[in-house]
Amino acid sequence: MKTILYIIQKEFKQIFRNKGMLPIIFVLPVLQLIILSNAATFEVKNIKFGYIDNDHTSTSRALVEKFNASDYFNVLTDFPSEAKASAEMLLGNVDVVLDIPQYFERDLQKEKYINLGVTINAIDGAAAGVENVYITQIVKRYNQHLKIDLLQVSDNQIQPVNIETIPLFWYNETLNYKTFMVPGILVLLVTMITLFLSGMNIVREKEIGTLEQINVTPIKKSQFIIGKLFPFWVIGMGLLTIGLLLAKIIFQVPMVGSLALLYLYTSIYILVILGIGLFISNFTDTQQQAMFIAWFFTVIFILMSGLFTPIESMPKWAQIVTEFNPVKYFVEVMRMVMLKGSGFIDILPHLLKTLLYAFVMNGLAVWRYKKTT
Amino acid sequence: MDNDKVIQVEGLTKMFGDFTAVDAITFDVKKGEIFGFLGANGAGKTTAMKMLIGISIPTAGTANVAGFDVFKQAEDIKKNIGYMSQKFALYDDLTVKENITFFGGIYGLSRNVIKEKSDVLITELGLQKVANQLVASLPLGWKQKLSFSVALIHDPKIVFLDEPTGGVDPITRRQFWEMIYKAANEGTTVFVTTHYMDEAEYCDRVSIMVNGKIEALDTPKKLKKQFNAATMNDVFLKLARG
Numbered sequence: 001m002k003t004i005l006y007i008i009q010k011e012f013k014q015i016f017r018n019k020g021m022l023p024i025i026f027v028l029p030v031l032q033l034i035i036l037s038n039a040a041t042f043e044v045k046n047i048k049f050g051y052i053d054n055d056h057t058s059t060s061r062a063l064v065e066k067f068n069a070s071d072y073f074n075v076l077t078d079f080p081s082e083a084k085a086s087a088e089m090l091l092g093n094v095d096v097v098l099d100i101p102q103y104f105e106r107d108l109q110k111e112k113y114i115n116l117g118v119t120i121n122a123i124d125g126a127a128a129g130v131e132n133v134y135i136t137q138i139v140k141r142y143n144q145h146l147k148i149d150l151l152q153v154s155d156n157q158i159q160p161v162n163i164e165t166i167p168l169f170w171y172n173e174t175l176n177y178k179t180f181m182v183p184g185i186l187v188l189l190v191t192m193i194t195l196f197l198s199g200m201n202i203v204r205e206k207e208i209g210t211l212e213q214i215n216v217t218p219i220k221k222s223q224f225i226i227g228k229l230f231p232f233w234v235i236g237m238g239l240l241t242i243g244l245l246l247a248k249i250i251f252q253v254p255m256v257g258s259l260a261l262l263y264l265y266t267s268i269y270i271l272v273i274l275g276i277g278l279f280i281s282n283f284t285d286t287q288q289q290a291m292f293i294a295w296f297f298t299v300i301f302i303l304m305s306g307l308f309t310p311i312e313s314m315p316k317w318a319q320i321v322t323e324f325n326p327v328k329y330f331v332e333v334m335r336m337v338m339l340k341g342s343g344f345i346d347i348l349p350h351l352l353k354t355l356l357y358a359f360v361m362n363g364l365a366v367w368r369y370k371k372t373t
Numbered sequence: 374m375d376n377d378k379v380i381q382v383e384g385l386t387k388m389f390g391d392f393t394a395v396d397a398i399t400f401d402v403k404k405g406e407i408f409g410f411l412g413a414n415g416a417g418k419t420t421a422m423k424m425l426i427g428i429s430i431p432t433a434g435t436a437n438v439a440g441f442d443v444f445k446q447a448e449d450i451k452k453n454i455g456y457m458s459q460k461f462a463l464y465d466d467l468t469v470k471e472n473i474t475f476f477g478g479i480y481g482l483s484r485n486v487i488k489e490k491s492d493v494l495i496t497e498l499g500l501q502k503v504a505n506q507l508v509a510s511l512p513l514g515w516k517q518k519l520s521f522s523v524a525l526i527h528d529p530k531i532v533f534l535d536e537p538t539g540g541v542d543p544i545t546r547r548q549f550w551e552m553i554y555k556a557a558n559e560g561t562t563v564f565v566t567t568h569y570m571d572e573a574e575y576c577d578r579v580s581i582m583v584n585g586k587i588e589a590l591d592t593p594k595k596l597k598k599q600f601n602a603a604t605m606n607d608v609f610l611k612l613a614r615g
């Protein structure tokens with residue numbers, strides 16, 4: 001235990017003495033958060049909207065009128081049949097088709113729950129996700145008794161979409177994309193910085209030869225590794241704190257859920273990333289190599305995290321791959337807790353999977369770490 | 374095992390792929406001895422040393438260091454030896470004191486002992502003025518002396534020095550050898566490699582390695598006689614030229 005403290009002490013001294021590194025750790029992420037959050041907007045305008053009105057009542061026309069009044073939709077055509085609508089969608093002449101059933105007005109007056117069919121052209125998955133949100137919002141505001149049956153069309157295939165997978169959009173009532181993006185970008189920053197720092201740190205000692213000096217001492221692998229990684233765990237938590245403060249102050253992102261829960265989850269999540277970093281440094285001899293491998297994983301993790309492209313619109317195999325992406329879980333937890341106010345039980349599956357991941361990665365990394373060659 | 378022998382090596386071999394860097398070397402080192410490990414560049418000195426200090430697994434042979442087996446008890450060996458690498462391996466971005474404290478801490482010394490040792494050591498090396506300066510700012514000779522002292526911080530039974538005087542001036546080399554003698558007088562066994570043949574004369578016994586094999590091993594006096602040479606330098610040249 002005392003040995004670990006000596007390593008931690010040394011590590012912190014080196015980190016804070018490295019004048020080139022400090023700005024990279026703390027200033028770059030802040031800039032990145034501000035720039036990316038402002039740039040990564042998903043706003044979609046001039047959506048080509050079509051509808052099939054099987055009811056032809058004042059109520060159904062009023063609903064269509066709501067879409068017409070919205071800035072986002074250009075109300076196109078009243079399609080005579082579903083077949084016609086599908087054909088037009090495949091030609092790209094319409095992005096969204098709303099199917100209003102017969103007896104719409106009558107059932108609504110009886111306060112029955114009604115399913116509205118919505119078909120979205122999901123060739124551009126991100127846009128489809130946004131369109132879905134817009135539609136949902138308009139319909140919900142019109143009448144609480146309406147429910148949407150969503151279909152997405154992509155690659156000439158029509159697939160039903162489980163609407164339950166996208167409810168996160170609902171909790172961002174004002175459709176403010178910064179509110180939606182900031183928590184996700186915060187995830188990127190925490191992940192990137194901790195992965196790069198931990199991945200390169202041990203390799204650096206390999207390069208300058210001090211690792212060999214450590215390896216001739218009787219220090220235990222676990223002591224060395226814990227001592228080495230702990231400072232980066234602290235830095236990760238520090239980054240989360242800075243990011244949350246910026247989110248609040250600059251972007252006015254609400255913090256609906258429990259802060260403590262977010263910190264609990266992040267504290268485990270960072271262990272996963274540190275384990276991956278350590279694993280990378282086991283297999284590399286130079287900082288450049290470590291950097292490239294870290295980049296490789298970061299890019300995959302980010303693109304497959306659901307942050308920029310909804311996971312639901314990825315091919316099946318890719319969806320399976322995302323199950324192994326820790327960033328995906330963190331993005332979901334961040335949005336769930338911050339925007340939706342999810343509690344401990346709601347994120348428990350995420351928490352458990354992340355914990356398991358942490359055990360596996362660190363176990364592998366410690367096992368692979370060799371004091372001898 | 375023979376209590377007198379702190380290092381016993383038999384048929385020790387290290388191969389990197391097809392290349393045999395260390396070729397079945399056999400020798401013993403006695404307690405308290407200054408053992409010179411000579412050889413031209415690439416002879417295999419560093420490779421042999423790394424096997425003895427437990428950071429490189431031998432391909433074949435046996436070796437016992439400080440009473441422990443290099444295959445099975447590498448971590449026990451590490452408690453009993455000090456090592457000074459050919460490449461400077463203290464932290465340039467830590468001060469003299471911080472380096473001493475860190476390595477003392479890693480070897481499990483208590484804060485008090487570290488404090489005491491570090492004061493003594495800094496005084497002996499005459500580093501009082503630079504004790505709180507980054508090691509990076511020290512001249513090479515001072516750095517080398519500091520690494521040697523750090524290698525001895527936990528009072529090891531054997532200290533392994535890999536070209537400790539490479540690239541330093543003659544005066545510093547002289548001081549360095551005084552430090553080596555002092556350690557040996559206090560009972561520490563010294564295993565040292567060098568390229569300087571005058572330094573070989575200071576050793577109790579010397580082995581000369583050529584292309585991974587030990588070609589000669591004895592006291593400098595007997596080696597000079599055996600090879601009919603006036604200096605160790607001549608002995609070395611005769612051997613190395615084959």
Ligand SMILES: Nc1ncnc2c1ncn2[C@@H]1O[C@H](COP(=O)(O)OP(=O)(O)OP(=O)(O)O)[C@@H](O)[C@H]1O
Pocket residue numbers: 389394412413414415416417418419420421459
């Ligand atoms: N990890 C390795 N992989 C492959 N070959 C190696 C490795 N380490 C050393 N060698 C080779 O083994 C040979 C012996 O190297 P070693 O470093 O032991 O020599 P040395 O006697 O210490 O030389 P010097 O006096 O230059 O330090 C060299 O030819 C070297 O290139």
Ligand SMILES: [Mg+2]
Pocket residue numbers: 418419420459535
């Ligand atoms: Mg060498």
